[in-house]
Amino acid sequence: MLRVLQQEQSRHAHRIVACNISPQMLRIAQRRLSQLHPAIEVRCLDAHGLSGVAPDSFDLCSISLGLKICERHTVLQEALLVLRPGGRLIVLEASNIPVRWLQNVHLRYMSICMPVIGWIATGGDTSAYRYLLRGVREFPTAERLAHEIRDLGFQDVSFERLSLGIVAIHVARKPPRPTSGEPTLGSAASGS
Numbered sequence: 001m002l003r004v005l006q007q008e009q010s011r012h013a014h015r016i017v018a019c020n021i022s023p024q025m026l027r028i029a030q031r032r033l034s035q036l037h038p039a040i041e042v043r044c045l046d047a048h049g050l051s052g053v054a055p056d057s058f059d060l061c062s063i064s065l066g067l068k069i070c071e072r073h074t075v076l077q078e079a080l081l082v083l084r085p086g087g088r089l090i091v092l093e094a095s096n097i098p099v100r101w102l103q104n105v106h107l108r109y110m111s112i113c114m115p116v117i118g119w120i121a122t123g124g125d126t127s128a129y130r131y132l133l134r135g136v137r138e139f140p141t142a143e144r145l146a147h148e149i150r151d152l153g154f155q156d157v158s159f160e161r162l163s164l165g166i167v168a169i170h171v172a173r174k175p176p177r178p179t180s181g182e183p184t185l186g187s188a189a190s191g192s
Helices: 002-008 023-036 072-082 100-122 127-138 142-151
Strands: 016-020 040-044 058-064 083-094 155-162 167-173
Touching: 016 023, 023 040, 058 072, 072 083, 072 142, 083 142, 100 127, 142 155, 142 167
Parallel strands: 016 040, 058 083
Antiparallel strands: 083 167, 155 167
C-alpha cells in the first residue's frame, strides 16, 4: 500500500489512519511508517468498536491477517459502518488450498513447524503459535468468507487466492446510498 501511495503522492493528498489494538505493535509501525510516509496517523483502536471514528468516513478499510483472531462478523460490521458509501474493503487472510490432499499436507506441516518455530522464537513458549494454527484450521474457506462478507451487506465481493490458496485477498464495496425514489432496506412496497 505504501508503494502505491508513494507513486501517487504528487497527484493526490491522502489521509491514512493505521490502527491496532496493541500499543507495542503501533510503536513499531510508527517507527517504520514515519520513514516511508510521514502523514500516516497511528491510532490505538479495537476493530470490534471503532470509537471516535465517524460513520461513512473512510474510502478504504484494509484488514490483514486479523479476522481469524477476533469476532470477524463484528469487525466486518464496524468496517461497513465507517466506510463511505462506495468505499472499498480489502481483507488479506489465511485461507484454504482448494485441493483437499494438499490442504491436509499443508496443515500437517504447519502443525509441526509452527510450534517448533514458536518454541525457538520465544525460548520455549509455543502457545501463541498453537493459537494461530487453530485459527487457520477453524477459519472459513475463501468461498465461505466471501458469502459472510456479502451477507453482512457488502456488494461486488470477490477474492483471489495466493500461494496455492494458503492466503486469499477479498475485495468488496459498501453499497452506495440509494437515490431518492429507490426503495431502502427499511422500506416496503405496498400493493393494492
